[in-house]
Amino acid sequence: MNGAVKATNKNIKRILRKIVDGNREWHERLPYALLGYHTTIRTSIGATLYMLVYGSEAVIPAEVKIPSLRVIREVGLHDVEWIHSRIKQLILIDEKRLDAICHSQLYQNRMIKVFNNKVKPRRFTLGQLVLKKIFPHQGEAKEKFMPNWQGPYIVHRVLSGGAVILAEMDGTISTKPINSDAIKKYNI
Template structure:
């Protein structure tokens, strides 16, 4: 949930940046930015946040000046008819929220599939040559102008979960395990 709040805040900040020239006066435009954010359809859920909270779409200020079809239809209803329609909308709000949850799950699955299409598995075999990365917190680190890869080393043993036992070129195994993300294939 915290990630969703951070994403919403980031989007509201983007809207505010587009609305103001300098950093002054942002508080005067905040209500308009919030209205814009709440009444814009989110791609992930296929609905506006306003609809999911109140069960109906918001009436934006331009619809008050130039009445839209739905405003004209609501204006011509009697109070009893309006209350009846509003109750119908509120009874359907749970269904709309469930549709939004399903839409969100399908959207997430599509995003995961798109991500996994671009990910290539790195498979290493025993005997392959690799270079090992050197990071600043390691003993082998010699400063920022020194190379950040060392080797070549041979893959001595492949363990589950992406761990390796490396060996020197003379086949003496290292005592420490090395993770998959710190090695690169070495091509001769």
């Protein structure tokens, strides 16, 4: 499943949890959760999803019951005036979408910059002793109280991009590179 779809589903579930007591009748509240999701401004794009699709902001049910200035203004328009107003909105939809794309790229650049400022590069040298992390999917990680690290290993070769090739203590060289995030210095 696509990462964006997973994120959307996670957000809709979060909204549903807030408006549903327990697991009963969540399907009755789903349209309200979707309306809330589609009409909330996304930080990453600076717009609502509804506006990017339809070219105008949605009229939420509360605005129908208690008319907002926007609703009052549109209700007061004659059919021809309303059509001209809607055509102007639709002409500007491409511009709004381009603005959202630019906003998204700026947002991504800010997130990359924040992430890169937090990352501390790990430098390893040839012959250095290191420990290798044992991941949950590996065969060595079967029991609860097993160690999280294995080794020591010797750094045989340092590759570009933060990967290294390790060698066993007996000199056997690994065929697969390992990311430097999965190793740490071994202190005797």
